Amino acid sequence: MNDEVARVLGGDQRAISRTMTSLERRDPAVISAIKLLDHHTGHAYCIGITGPPGVGKSTLVDRLTGHLRKLGLTVGIIAVDPDSPFSGGSILGDRIRMQRHYLDSGVFIRSVSTRGQGGGLPRIVKSLVRVLDAAGKDVILVETVGVGQTELGIMGVADTVVVALMPESGDTIQALKAGVLEIADIFLVNKADREGADRMAAGIRAMLQMAAKPLQWEPPVVLTQADRGEGIEGLWARIEEHRLNLTAPADAGGYRSLLEQRRIDRRRDEFLEALQEELFQRLKARIKREQSLQSYLEDIGTGKLEPYSAAAELLDRPDLLESSFPQNE
């Protein structure tokens, strides 16, 4: 077996970091590593924490990490940062709060930018979670910013999704209607000392009761004051309850638990996503290489060709695709 893979399996932080960098760079050599690592996954429990900017997600992650460490659990953290296509800068400022954990060998922290990802959860996050799982982390926390369509992607990686809100988010209740309601396994109202916290919690509960069909799991609403560490134990207790709910057999004769079924579905989705991404990368590289395709692109820009029909026609040219994907490149 590959030495580097052995080091990752042993929990070597620098090896983990290097493997992640190779994944980000799409280094071809990493493919065999990730394949080997995959056989050692399935142990970690992945928790997604999402919500609008400003609700205190980083503080929550920081406090929850502290609590998990006290329980003797190792933690992997992936912070997904929105990234401006212009400035290239990430909002990493509040990562500074996490600093105390950087010195703890039981905690691994990585930031990922969503740059060039079209608003969804970057596919690479799934590979990073897999690496942390193989490296023996007990719990993996994935933090994403935003409320809305974008955040639905968190379901593609997390076993339990925590949607963090706070009082005074006038927009929030409306946003909930737009789909977030349905991704939450646990609702969290942070900054619970502020006015309107109880009203917000009541509002969420009322909305849950209006759900069209009975829920297999009724999401609890947890109140926290993350900056003071209040409510973190309660949050963890609810996460544990949800995990137990997921790991129970789906029915009397069921061989697979809900968790197992979800993870199977997620692996398949990940494959399709990776396929799409790889396919496109290869085609783009081909376009860059070839003069004839360059002038094709030129004609689209100036209006000689229409973009949508040009794409369909190009795909019907078998010569393009046959030579687009040589075995050795």
Place this chain on the structure above:
Amino acid sequence: MNDEVARVLGGDQRAISRTMTSLERRDPAVISAIKLLDHHTGHAYCIGITGPPGVGKSTLVDRLTGHLRKLGLTVGIIAVDPDSPFSGGSILGDRIRMQRHYLDSGVFIRSVSTRGQGGGLPRIVKSLVRVLDAAGKDVILVETVGVGQTELGIMGVADTVVVALMPESGDTIQALKAGVLEIADIFLVNKADREGADRMAAGIRAMLQMAAKPLQWEPPVVLTQADRGEGIEGLWARIEEHRLNLTAPADAGGYRSLLEQRRIDRRRDEFLEALQEELFQRLKARIKREQSLQSYLEDIGTGKLEPYSAAAELLDRPDLLESSFPQNE
């Protein structure tokens, strides 16, 4: 020329509607139509209106449409609705406010769902804008929900982007930092009668002044009370100013205005997007059809194969791709 195309060019509302439905269904016959229509585009001016839920975007679009009609301009409206992957329902409720325009032949309204689009602006919106442009609409309004990464997609279609906010959105200023600042050509503070409107406008202006490099166009901040129709004329005046700024030659010897250059870039991006989408659709159809690929997917689910490496390996099998894209299907 195709009769249906002639009807669309003539502005026939039902023909426009049928063409749009064919686009949504990916009807192969629509490709030749969209190609013919493309030669008649370039006249319409496209305005994107985005912002968090609850700021009153639909009312804004309604009032702006009324104003444009008074000026004798025809209007096309595309409302992009976030769509829950579970319930399948869209938030079309407040479209009801638009009803008065449904009886006006100078206005065409279409809703598009973001379902299955992974959070970005659905690519089809670009084709729909093209149809409305060819059909002779003077102004096309594209309304999208959300603040954050998702909404960056609006830049791929709009000539002028209006970011609508309101006072009391505690989250908003933070969200601005996350990239929205850079997509706005015009900021709008709606519900300007509420407390904090002036403070918010001042905050936005202050943030603009902190921009790293001097801006080619400094986004103005417009205050409106859309439900009472206040500020709509001022909004339109700012949009017109921005349009003039874009259509001026980029430099003394420049042959192309900023607007022309942007539109060229957008057409190319649209082509690449369409290519990716079509490619993936064809591959997915192939997987559905073939037993061997089905069992491949099965092995990924159960853990025999790792998703990312499996995708890369599949693409290296030339037999898969050669037969994936037959010319006649």
